[in-house]
Amino acid sequence: MSINVLVVDDDKIVRDSMKIILSMDGDINVVGTSSNGDEAFEFCRHNRVDVALMDIRMPVCDGVLGTKKIKETFPSIKIIILTTFNDDEYIVRALKNGASGYLLKNISPDKIIKDIKAVHSGNMLIHSDVAKKIGELLSLEKKDNYSAYNLKNNEIKIMQLISDGYTNKEIAGKMFLSEGTVKNKISDILRKLNLRDRTQIAIYYLKGGKLK
Amino acid sequence: MSINVLVVDDDKIVRDSMKIILSMDGDINVVGTSSNGDEAFEFCRHNRVDVALMDIRMPVCDGVLGTKKIKETFPSIKIIILTTFNDDEYIVRALKNGASGYLLKNISPDKIIKDIKAVHSGNMLIHSDVAKKIGELLSLEKKDNYSAYNLKNNEIKIMQLISDGYTNKEIAGKMFLSEGTVKNKISDILRKLNLRDRTQIAIYYLKGGKLK
DNA sequence: TTTAAAGAATGACTTAAGTCATTTAGAGTG
DNA sequence: CACTCTAAATGACTTAAGTCATTCTTTAAA
Numbered sequence A, B: 001m002s003i004n005v006l007v008v009d010d011d012k013i014v015r016d017s018m019k020i021i022l023s024m025d026g027d028i029n030v031v032g033t034s035s036n037g038d039e040a041f042e043f044c045r046h047n048r049v050d051v052a053l054m055d056i057r058m059p060v061c062d063g064v065l066g067t068k069k070i071k072e073t074f075p076s077i078k079i080i081i082l083t084t085f086n087d088d089e090y091i092v093r094a095l096k097n098g099a100s101g102y103l104l105k106n107i108s109p110d111k112i113i114k115d116i117k118a119v120h121s122g123n124m125l126i127h128s129d130v131a132k133k134i135g136e137l138l139s140l141e142k143k144d145n146y147s148a149y150n151l152k153n154n155e156i157k158i159m160q161l162i163s164d165g166y167t168n169k170e171i172a173g174k175m176f177l178s179e180g181t182v183k184n185k186i187s188d189i190l191r192k193l194n195l196r197d198r199t200q201i202a203i204y205y206l207k208g209g210k211l212k
Numbered sequence C: 001t002t003t004a005a006a007g008a009a010t011g012a013c014t015t016a017a018g019t020c021a022t023t024t025a026g027a028g029t030g
Numbered sequence D: 001c002a003c004t005c006t007a008a009a010t011g012a013c014t015t016a017a018g019t020c021a022t023t024c025t026t027t028a029a030a
Helices: A012-023 A037-046 A063-073 A088-096 A109-120 A128-137 A142-147 A153-163 A168-175 A179-193 A198-206 B012-023 B037-046 B063-073 B088-096 B109-120 B128-138 B142-147 B153-163 B168-175 B179-193 B198-206
Strands: A003-008 A028-034 A051-054 A078-083 A101-104 A124-126 B003-008 B028-034 B051-055 B078-083 B101-104 B124-126
Touching: A003 A012, A003 A037, A003 A109, A012 A028, A012 A109, A028 A037, A037 A051, A037 A063, A051 A063, A051 A109, A063 A078, A063 A088, A078 A088, A078 A109, A101 A109, A101 A128, A109 A124, A109 B109, A153 A168, A153 A179, A153 A198, A168 A179, A179 A198, A198 B198, B003 B012, B003 B037, B003 B109, B012 B028, B012 B109, B028 B037, B037 B051, B037 B063, B051 B063, B051 B109, B063 B078, B063 B088, B078 B088, B078 B109, B101 B109, B101 B128, B109 B124, B153 B168, B153 B179, B153 B198, B168 B179, B179 B198
Parallel strands: A003 A028, A003 A051, A051 A078, A078 A101, A101 A124, B003 B028, B003 B051, B051 B078, B078 B101, B101 B124
Antiparallel strands: A124 B124
16 A cells, blocks of 8 residues: 655656655655646546645646645645755645645655655644744744743733733733823833734734744 | 753543653653642753643642643743643733643643654744634624624724724725714614724724624 | 615714823932 | 932823714615
């Protein structure tokens, strides 16, 4: 029971070399190659594919969209996104669409083979560089970010409470301060972060301390 | 160059059986066992550990906290969270703390061994069931949720703009409405969602339409 | 035609938010 | 002791937010 692999990349050299590399392993059977997401989807409709190795930047139909199409119709096909880029946007979108792996191209042949097998056995596999990004995307390192704006613990506490939806009076009650002091502190926060009002503070905070 | 593995679980039976299972593989060397996160941290300070298999629910110091402690002092040690539970809260917290893998306990011995090797080689590995959760956490079908409250497209659009930090006047300009109308519509939204003010709307929206 | 129903607008009103100058009190430093 | 820094508070003020009753359409239904 070998693993049927489809290679999807707009670059013919990559397609061919990938095919050669993967064919070195007895368990892997490269059943075809496609040059964009649409072709890959068509191929899947007419052939049995277990794992698709998918480039992300391709003309006509990119890897994200290709993943979506294939996954919608053939949820059992595992998709590994394979790219030279390390782009936040792509990671999230591809994972949302059901990609099972996210590997960088500069990886050794035997590692790719191992990874294909891991994904085929049902796991989700993410390259360590990419994994770091995901950690960040799951909102991380808030404190470092805040300290860059010289925010005090007190002020961060107020940001949290604003982001929980409390009024100034409620915040004052919880922190044993007067309402006026809370207002003043909010003014300080707004100045430091260059924001306009409490709603923007909540947005800023909930998005993990990243502006814009 | 075998992989030095530490098994962390409060249940002695799990510890022992895991040790036996892992020792069947020539590349894996179980160097020790601990019964909670603190013990594991202490063990890491005195022994060379490559990979720690960590249960999540343990007395004294649970797996999430254990991961944090170990990762802070020994970032090169890979940690695999191993649990019978499939809990959103834990997943995110453990990943934030730097866990490299998240596996469910009902997994075959040879698969655990494979996974340990995959993690040791630098990848992040997530069990497919857990991966689904992450996908949900990253995306979240907002629209279904909103329709439950009879929100109109217009009102959802206003929610979006509030959550981008705009004032009523700016929203009015973007939607070609008067400021008064925007105010009225916000009152409608607040009534439907049982919220108090625009900040709570933004919080509600940014958290994916989940109240509480 | 009458009658609703829904979208947008207006004006008057109340209140929470945010700004700012100023004051007070404690803690540390020279 | 005088000096400085900081945290907290106050009061007066401006403005954005939110509520509500009412009006004016337009569209659709009876």
